[in-house]
Amino acid sequence: MAQKKSILTAYPDYEVVIGIEVHVQLTTKSKIFCSCKNTPEAEPNSNICQICTGQPGVLPVLNEQVIAYAVQAALATNSAITPLSFFDRKHYFYPDLPKGYQITQQYLPICEHGHVPIRLEDGSTKNIRLRRIHIEEDAGKNTHVKGSGESLVDLNRAGTPLLEVVTEPDIRSADQARAYLKMLRAIVQYLGICTGNMQEGAFRADTNISVRKKGTSELGTKCELKNINSFKYIADAIEHEIERQILLVASGKQVKQETRLWDNKQKITIPMRSKEEAADYRYFRDPDLPGIQITNDYIATIKNRMPELPYEKFDRYISSFGLSAYEADIIVEDLERAKYFEKAYALRPSKNIVNWFLRDVLGYTNEHNIFLKDFLITPEKLVSIITLLENGTVNNSGARIIFDTIAQNGGNPVTVVQEKGLQQVDSSDQLEEIAERIVKANPDVVANYKAGKDKLFGFFVGQMMKETGGKGNPHTIQTILKKLLDS
Numbered sequence: 001m002a003q004k005k006s007i008l009t010a011y012p013d014y015e016v017v018i019g020i021e022v023h024v025q026l027t028t029k030s031k032i033f034c035s036c037k038n039t040p041e042a043e044p045n046s047n048i049c050q051i052c053t054g055q056p057g058v059l060p061v062l063n064e065q066v067i068a069y070a071v072q073a074a075l076a077t078n079s080a081i082t083p084l085s086f087f088d089r090k091h092y093f094y095p096d097l098p099k100g101y102q103i104t105q106q107y108l109p110i111c112e113h114g115h116v117p118i119r120l121e122d123g124s125t126k127n128i129r130l131r132r133i134h135i136e137e138d139a140g141k142n143t144h145v146k147g148s149g150e151s152l153v154d155l156n157r158a159g160t161p162l163l164e165v166v167t168e169p170d171i172r173s174a175d176q177a178r179a180y181l182k183m184l185r186a187i188v189q190y191l192g193i194c195t196g197n198m199q200e201g202a203f204r205a206d207t208n209i210s211v212r213k214k215g216t217s218e219l220g221t222k223c224e225l226k227n228i229n230s231f232k233y234i235a236d237a238i239e240h241e242i243e244r245q246i247l248l249v250a251s252g253k254q255v256k257q258e259t260r261l262w263d264n265k266q267k268i269t270i271p272m273r274s275k276e277e278a279a280d281y282r283y284f285r286d287p288d289l290p291g292i293q294i295t296n297d298y299i300a301t302i303k304n305r306m307p308e309l310p311y312e313k314f315d316r317y318i319s320s321f322g323l324s325a326y327e328a329d330i331i332v333e334d335l336e337r338a339k340y341f342e343k344a345y346a347l348r349p350s351k352n353i354v355n356w357f358l359r360d361v362l363g364y365t366n367e368h369n370i371f372l373k374d375f376l377i378t379p380e381k382l383v384s385i386i387t388l389l390e391n392g393t394v395n396n397s398g399a400r401i402i403f404d405t406i407a408q409n410g411g412n413p414v415t416v417v418q419e420k421g422l423q424q425v426d427s428s429d430q431l432e433e434i435a436e437r438i439v440k441a442n443p444d445v446v447a448n449y450k451a452g453k454d455k456l457f458g459f460f461v462g463q464m465m466k467e468t469g470g471k472g473n474p475h476t477i478q479t480i481l482k483k484l485l486d487s
């Protein structure tokens, strides 16, 4: 994760203050206040009704699944659950909001005062405090048709349930922001309440950034970064924004309060709109919806179906499997990774499984943009390859050939060994004979080696590998060569 040095190292008197709001799109079957299918990506306006299109005289009915998901999120983030919370109307005018107001929880959110643990670069843990998590409905989507002067409105997304997760201004760097977002996304994915897909907008982060002199408690003027759909771009945008703001403040200029976008071509943030005055949303409690009462019994029921959470998995991987924090971090970050890894490790709890998973499985699938669930090397096949390696049937380069072959074309590891003749040459007699031949054929190299050029040992190993077509057992080869050369 080593990036270019942050500007903060050149301006040690300054610090950055970051707070993040994330919209988590819930994967309930139906929308929040009607029985329309919750499939925002479907054919435009294919899942709409009188309620989610805001027709007069209709009444919203709350989807219980939304409350269950919100309580799961509250428990996973150690939040205090509000025993009786309410919905409020937030009024604004926009074509994708036919009711003229959005139903949200302004005054009494479903939960408050939680925290999300993140791991810092130095290995320590920091809790990012959450101010609140509240439930709200999403609006529809406008598409502006280029050149036509027309806009199209798709209301499939109107009424999709969201959780808005709001932090306290606890984040102090781009790396911390990225670690927080990764952990929060992992939590909602593990809970099974959100796909976490940022490209599709299922997990959207708005980041508030300001800078100030260290030691002051007052906050500087903040800018908001919006609509950035990858962790890397968010971190890059924050880094750029910190630099821009510090250079302004340090030269005695003022930061203007505004919303900014990330221009990934120029690698800079650009202004979108100024935000000098707070909009008046004329909030008031929604009279059509009753309060949400959460009893202790209900909380206990939800607690019973909580899965193991990413930070719990992280601890278990370190304490029970002996993984390093770095290794555990990479695996727990994504639920599919954790599932694949645990399946393989349960079948063969060896360090080779950890190494081959991190280096080869993740390396290959990232490089070729393959989802783990579609990868031709299943956990069982990876275990089979590692078993062939560890029981001496093939050596490391043989295992690599099996891996690449199956990754590209599928197949069975044992069959690949036979088809490609990868069986390791492990017979001492055979290897001794080859070694003697090589030593005899290279008297100069032997003399130099014996005169103290230890590095030349590698030359003999290389020759042996060449002679065995890369299939010699490296360990046996080393033992035989040592005996021959060092005598």
Ligand SMILES: [Zn+2]
Pocket: 031, 034, 035, 036, 047, 048, 049, 050, 051, 052, 053, 159
């Ligand atoms: Zn509907």
